[in-house]
Amino acid sequence: MTATATAHRPDGRSPASSGIVAGFPAPVRGRIVGRLIDAVLATPFYIAGSIAGFDSVAGATIAAAGAAFVIWNQVWRVARSGASIGQSVLGIRLVDNASGAPLPLWRCAVREVVFLLLTVLTVVTLLRRDRRALHDLIAGSFASDAIAGDALRSARRVDDDTLRGLPGRRRRESDIRALFTGAAMLSLLITALIVFSLVAEAWTFVSNVELGSLWGTQWAPRFGEYDIKTLIVGSLIVTAVAMVVALPIGLGSAIYLSEYARPRVRKVLKPVLEILAGLPSVVVGFFALRWIAPNVVQRFFDAGIFSLMAAGLGVGLLTIPLMASISEDALTAVPRPLREASAGLGARKKTTTSRVVLPAAVSGLVAAFIVTVSRAIGETMVVFLAAGGGGNVATFTADPTEAGSTMTAAMAAQASGTDAVVGEALTFESLFFVGLVLFLVTLGLNLLADRFVRRVRQAY
Amino acid sequence: MKLGTVLPDQTRKDVERRLQRGGIDFGGFVFRLALVSCLVFALLVLLVLVADVFDRGFGVLTDRGLDFLSAPLRTRADEAGIFQSLRGTFWIGVFVVALAFPFGIGAAIYLEEYAPDNRLTRLIDVNIRNLAGVPSVVYGILGFSIFVKAADGFFPGSVGDHAGKTTAAAGVTLAVLVLPIVIITSAEAIRAVPREIREASYGVGATQWDTIRTNVLPYAAPGILTGTLLSLARALGEAAPLILVGAVQGRLGSRTGFFEPEQLSEQFTAMPITITDWATKPANSGFVENTAAAIIVLLVVVLLANAVAILLRNRFENKRAGR
Numbered sequence: 152m153t154a155t156a157t158a159h160r161p162d163g164r165s166p167a168s169s170g171i172v173a174g175f176p177a178p179v180r181g182r183i184v185g186r187l188i189d190a191v192l193a194t195p196f197y198i199a200g201s202i203a204g205f206d207s208v209a210g211a212t213i214a215a216a217g218a219a220f221v222i223w224n225q226v227w228r229v230a231r232s233g234a235s236i237g238q239s240v241l242g243i244r245l246v247d248n249a250s251g252a253p254l255p256l257w258r259c260a261v262r263e264v265v266f267l268l269l270t271v272l273t274v275v276t277l278l279r280r281d282r283r284a285l286h287d288l289i290a291g292s293f294a295s296d297a298i299a300g301d302a303l304r305s306a307r308r309v310d311d312d313t314l315r316g317l318p319g320r321r322r323r324e325s326d327i328r329a330l331f332t333g334a335a336m337l338s339l340l341i342t343a344l345i346v347f348s349l350v351a352e353a354w355t356f357v358s359n360v361e362l363g364s365l366w367g368t369q370w371a372p373r374f375g376e377y378d379i380k381t382l383i384v385g386s387l388i389v390t391a392v393a394m395v396v397a398l399p400i401g402l403g404s405a406i407y408l409s410e411y412a413r414p415r416v417r418k419v420l421k422p423v424l425e426i427l428a429g430l431p432s433v434v435v436g437f438f439a440l441r442w443i444a445p446n447v448v449q450r451f452f453d454a455g456i457f458s459l460m461a462a463g464l465g466v467g468l469l470t471i472p473l474m475a476s477i478s479e480d481a482l483t484a485v486p487r488p489l490r491e492a493s494a495g496l497g498a499r500k501k502t503t504t505s506r507v508v509l510p511a512a513v514s515g516l517v518a519a520f521i522v523t524v525s526r527a528i529g530e531t532m533v534v535f536l537a538a539g540g541g542g543n544v545a546t547f548t549a550d551p552t553e554a555g556s557t558m559t560a561a562m563a564a565q566a567s568g569t570d571a572v573v574g575e576a577l578t579f580e581s582l583f584f585v586g587l588v589l590f591l592v593t594l595g596l597n598l599l600a601d602r603f604v605r606r607v608r609q610a611y
Numbered sequence: 612m613k614l615g616t617v618l619p620d621q622t623r624k625d626v627e628r629r630l631q632r633g634g635i636d637f638g639g640f641v642f643r644l645a646l647v648s649c650l651v652f653a654l655l656v657l658l659v660l661v662a663d664v665f666d667r668g669f670g671v672l673t674d675r676g677l678d679f680l681s682a683p684l685r686t687r688a689d690e691a692g693i694f695q696s697l698r699g700t701f702w703i704g705v706f707v708v709a710l711a712f713p714f715g716i717g718a719a720i721y722l723e724e725y726a727p728d729n730r731l732t733r734l735i736d737v738n739i740r741n742l743a744g745v746p747s748v749v750y751g752i753l754g755f756s757i758f759v760k761a762a763d764g765f766f767p768g769s770v771g772d773h774a775g776k777t778t779a780a781a782g783v784t785l786a787v788l789v790l791p792i793v794i795i796t797s798a799e800a801i802r803a804v805p806r807e808i809r810e811a812s813y814g815v816g817a818t819q820w821d822t823i824r825t826n827v828l829p830y831a832a833p834g835i836l837t838g839t840l841l842s843l844a845r846a847l848g849e850a851a852p853l854i855l856v857g858a859v860q861g862r863l864g865s866r867t868g869f870f871e872p873e874q875l876s877e878q879f880t881a882m883p884i885t886i887t888d889w890a891t892k893p894a895n896s897g898f899v900e901n902t903a904a905a906i907i908v909l910l911v912v913v914l915l916a917n918a919v920a921i922l923l924r925n926r927f928e929n930k931r932a933g934r
Binding site for chain 1: 642848849899918
């Protein structure tokens with residue numbers, strides 16, 4: 152089925168009346184962004200190649216693959232469908248300037264080569280009404296606005312293709328979808344890279360370390376003493392102290408915000424927690440070292456300026472907002488009818504809260520607790536500054552008032568101070584081993600928390 | 612008012628008292644007071660922290676003013692400034708904006724608008740939430756063993772001990788660190804866009820991308836902006852990964868100016884690193900005051916981003932609610 156209609160642009164001009172025959176010129180901004188997208192797509196090859204080194208076999212292979220990709224994208228695709236991925240996404244179609252027909256392969260290649268050689272001269276684009284740049288003039292091409300062109304065609308002739316979506320339009324949609332898919336896949340790549348970078352060196356450590364050096368009295372990687380229990384106990388102490396602060400304060404705040412506070416009060420108080428959440432951990436570390444240690448820890452305990460307890464209190468402050476916000480989410484997820492039924496039976500607000508709302512939200516609250524513990528274990532800078540974790544040696548201690556170190560702070564300490572990680576043979580690898588332990592512990596906790604969260608979702 | 616005899620004595624007394632508005636719910640009052648004091652405690656700690664930092668550091672800022680911001684790192688406290696640290700933090704911010712924002716928002720668009728409900732999508736979803744929970748210091752290892760090596764190959768000039776330990780490597784590391792946060796917050800904002808808006812757009816013949824570009828993204832923009840600003844603030848305050856990537860503590864040449872892109876292939880330091888370095892110097896060296904002053908500068912930057920984000924969100928929440 153075919154029908155005809157006259158095309159009207161808002162400004163009343165048709166391409167022919169402005170002396171351009173091959174369609175509407177594509178906007179210059181879009182063409183620049185399209186080039187950027189094509190460049191970004193090729194960068195991973197370049198980066199991977201430079202890691203491997205372009206003079207090695209692997210590097211050369213990656214470079215060849217990259218070149219093949221660029222040719223496929225910017226020449227082959229352009230000849231076949233009129234647009235590279237970047238151009239397609241931005242709605243640009245390259246056509247022959249005289250006829251509006253697709254460009255042959257060799258002219259696409261000429262156009263790209265000229266562009267590469269004379270990139271700077273493409274500013275001429277801005278001077279011409281048809282927006283043809285130097286490489287367009289040489290290759291006889293025209294960058295047309297595919298969207299406007301398709302709209303014009305659809306308006307002139309209605310057929311199966313118009314109803315289904317013109318091929319260019321459909322290809323554009325699928326290209327855009329592919330780009331976003333790639334962005335999402337990036338997260339899998341990141342996880343793979345993290346695991347890859349941890350496991351190889353950690354394995355070297357595990358397979359070469361003397362078992363005797365894993366059990367001793369101190370963590371001193373530069374002297375070949377890897378008493379991992381020093382760090383684990385340190386992490387546990389800091390986390391425990393932190394939870395003594397964060398659990399009640401965070402939970403209490405969450406209950407108040409979700410059950411008691413009126414909207415206006417809420418609007419004033421909630422940002423307090425959010426600002427607390429926004430504090431950089433070095434700032435809290437400084438506060439823990441210079442204020443909490445002398446004014447709290449040393450006042451009540453016989454402790455030095457550096458102590459695991461001061462660090463734990465600092466980490467506690469830092470994790471209050473996390474505990475509060477996840478708990479609040481769990482509490483607000485409890486359906487309103489439960490509260491109303493309880494009030495209807497004559498229960499007081501306090502009874503409703505503690506006997507109905509809290510038990511109903513318990514899975515979410517457990518999840519909040521686990522996530523907070525995981526965050527506390529992963530906190531680095533507060534311990535680095537306030538517990539004396541910045542030193543090269545940490546002696547085993549189970550006393551919170553003494554100085555110590557945690558897994559995280561030990562990693563940072565090992566990488567700081569000198570320009571390179573130096574010391575006994577396995578010093579460098581021990582960093583990765585601790586990192587792997589830390590990664591696995593927090594991963595386990597997060598997965599566990601995820602399970603509890605899902606239980607809440609299923610229940611309501 | 613007399614109630615029937617059906618009720619047991621104690622209950623009847625209770626009910627009568629309640630009806631006559633007598634008696635106070637003492638337990639409830641204490642409970643509520645305890646809850647409020649939790650929030651008040653948080654507020655107090657925040658106030659004490661800010662007051663303490665200002666008390667120590669404000670003098671340095673008023674005495675030295677611009678000199679503190681424009682002087683390079685030095686070993687004498689009264690001459691040392693934070694020029695290179697501000698420069699490093701600025702460039703890290705550029706990387707986060709240029710990398711984490713587009714890829715993060717892109718991934719969020721995929722997850723909310725395109726992704727089919729299958730195993731792969733659920734894997735990506737779980738993976739992103741786990742990435743958000745990975746300790747920042749572990750990202751430091753990623754930066755150290757991947758991005759530093761990449762930068763070493765990427766910038767042919769930098770050789771020797773410092774090879775690859777550049778601003779670029781640090782920027783990419785922190786962009787990757789906040790990527791999951793950007794994805795999660797953007798996805799939340801996109802999810803909140805009402806279905807009717809999409810359907811109306813499809814109804815007038817728009818394609819999926821047209822719909823996303825002209826309807827979904829503008830509607831979700833305030834939410835996305837809030838999330839991205841919060842993650843930018845997070846990146847600017849992060850120190851642990853930078854230590855592993857090889858941030859310079861102590862002396863650092865300042866060959867390049869603030870905005871010169873040559874800085875990307877140079878060694879770097881950043882505000883949180885300088886704060887860490889100075890905070891551990893002896894208490895009477897004058898560096899404690901410098902640290903506090905540097906913290907004030909960092910807090911102004913970070914809390915400003917936070918405040919703008921929170922205000923934006925509140926404003927749009929009101930608008931949507933029709934107030």
